[in-house]
Amino acid sequence: MATKVILDVDTGTDDAVALMLAALHPEIELVGACSVAGNVPLEFTTENTLRVFDHLGKSVPVYQGLSKPIAREDFPVPRGAPNPGTTNVHGDYLDIPASTSTIQDTHAVEFLIETYRAATEEIVLIPVGPLTNIAAALRVEPRLAEWVPRTIIMGGAHHTGNLTPRAEFNIWADPEAAHVVFHAGLRNVTLVPLDATHKALVSRDDCAALRALGTPAAEATATFVERRIKGYDEGQPMSRAGAAPVHDALCVAAVVQPEIITTQDLYVTVETHGEVTVGETIIDVAGRSKRQPNMAVAFDADERAFVRMLLDTFAG
Ligand code: RIB
Ligand code: CA
Numbered sequence: 581m582a583t584k585v586i587l588d589v590d591t592g593t594d595d596a597v598a599l600m601l602a603a604l605h606p607e608i609e610l611v612g613a614c615s616v617a618g619n620v621p622l623e624f625t626t627e628n629t630l631r632v633f634d635h636l637g638k639s640v641p642v643y644q645g646l647s648k649p650i651a652r653e654d655f656p657v658p659r660g661a662p663n664p665g666t667t668n669v670h671g672d673y674l675d676i677p678a679s680t681s682t683i684q685d686t687h688a689v690e691f692l693i694e695t696y697r698a699a700t701e702e703i704v705l706i707p708v709g710p711l712t713n714i715a716a717a718l719r720v721e722p723r724l725a726e727w728v729p730r731t732i733i734m735g736g737a738h739h740t741g742n743l744t745p746r747a748e749f750n751i752w753a754d755p756e757a758a759h760v761v762f763h764a765g766l767r768n769v770t771l772v773p774l775d776a777t778h779k780a781l782v783s784r785d786d787c788a789a790l791r792a793l794g795t796p797a798a799e800a801t802a803t804f805v806e807r808r809i810k811g812y813d814e815g816q817p818m819s820r821a822g823a824a825p826v827h828d829a830l831c832v833a834a835v836v837q838p839e840i841i842t843t844q845d846l847y848v849t850v851e852t853h854g855e856v857t858v859g860e861t862i863i864d865v866a867g868r869s870k871r872q873p874n875m876a877v878a879f880d881a882d883e884r885a886f887v888r889m890l891l892d893t894f895a896g
Contacts, residue, residue, distance in 0.1 A: 582607050583704060583835055583836065584611050585703065585705075586612050586703055586706065587610065587612075588688070588709060588713050589625065589708055590616050590619045590708075592620070592628065592670050592828070593670050593671075593674070593805070594669075594827050595708055597801050598831065598832045599613060599640075600797045600800065601829050601832045602706075602832045604893050605836060606893075608835060611703055612643060612691060612695070613633075613640060613641070613642050613643070615688065616709045616713045618749070618753055620670060621647065622646070622647040627673065627678070630642055630681050631673075631678065631679045632674070632676070634679050635677065635800060642683050643683065643686055644683050645689060646712045646716060648712075649712055649754035649756065650712055651757075652754070655752070655753050656855070667807065667811040667814055669807060669808045671807065675803055689720060692714070692717040693720060693724060703729070705730070705732075706733075707731070707733050708827070708831055710751075711750070714761050716757075718760055719760065725766045726767075728767070729768060730769075730770075731768065732770045732834055732835065733761070733875075735748055735750035735751045735773065736773035736774070737773050737775060738775050738863045739774075741859075742774060744857070744858070744859065745856065746857070747858065748859070753859070755852045755858055759852055762848055762849060762850060762875070763849070769876070770841075770875060770876045771878065772830055772834065773863075773877065774818075775880075776842075776878035777827040778819060778825050780830050780840075780881035780887075781820055781824060782805045782808075782825075784809060784823070786805070786887050787801075787809070793891070795894055797893075798891075798895070801890060808824035808826065829886075833885075837885065840886055842878065842880040842881070843877055843878045847871040847874055849861075
């Protein structure tokens with residue numbers, strides 16, 4: 581039986597690949613997608629999410645979520661071009677045709693609460709953008725923490741951040757929301773930080789193999805990932821040349837193939853103060869805090885298994 585999942589996305593090139601993997605993998609049933617502000621403002625993340633499903637010819641309900649962080653007027657400090665003069669790995673609108681479908685009337689926060697309240701089967705929650713919608717839902721309905729059986733979050737960094745020296749974008753963009761989610765008492769939480777996503781890069785050769793498949797999903801993935809590779813090659817020294825991470829899709833891959841990531845149970849919290857330290861995930865690898873682990877943290881990933889899954893899923 582297919583595993584049901586809900587994706588919470590700030591679409592985004594890597595979110596787009598995650599959406600396609602979830603929509604097309606035979607062992608996954610994508611129940612719905614919630615949009616949130618992040619990589620681009622909310623109107624773009626919502627439109628891009630609709631575009632992805634229209635491009636695949638798939639009818640998946642899209643619920644629009646929140647346009648601003650839960651406690652701040654905007655991101656912690658104004659966000660300029662991440663690396664001036666280099667390719668932005670997301671752009672604004674995804675490079676596929678404009679949407680023809682429309683969003684649901686229900687707000688994403690209400691959808692999350694009511695779906696999990698009524699659920700009779702396991703639905704895995706996969707937030708791969710700022711945790712704004714999830715934190716808001718937990719604030720409105722704290723019992724959501726008991727109702728969600730499993731959560732796989734793309735976010736955080738132990739070794740190196742991608743926004744500040746130690747902060748990863750999703751956590752940095754709404755640090756208070758991340759703090760709420762990390763300490764809400766959710767069960768079976770897996771955190772997939774940059775440490776893991778940078779172990780599963782997709783290369784230009786992989787893109788050529790995807791493009792050769794000739795399906796809408798494979799061609800779109802090749803286009804999105806080639807854009808990412810250009811951006812990383814120009815301005816992100818943490819990535820191997822000619823290849824880029826596709827962070828969010830790795831979280832979806834881990835639903836059907838958990839061994840694709842290697843995890844350790846650890847205590848994790850979030851720094852919510854300071855211009856340089858805000859958004860940092862403090863991952864207690866040495867047990868110094870003496871706190872019980874609150875999530876499984878991925879530090880490694882199987883790159884070839886990940887690429888194989890993309891090729892197999894997008895082949896037909
Ligand atoms: O830091 C990587 C994450 O930030 C990814 O989820 C990407 O889509 C952006 O949201
Ligand atoms: Ca994302």
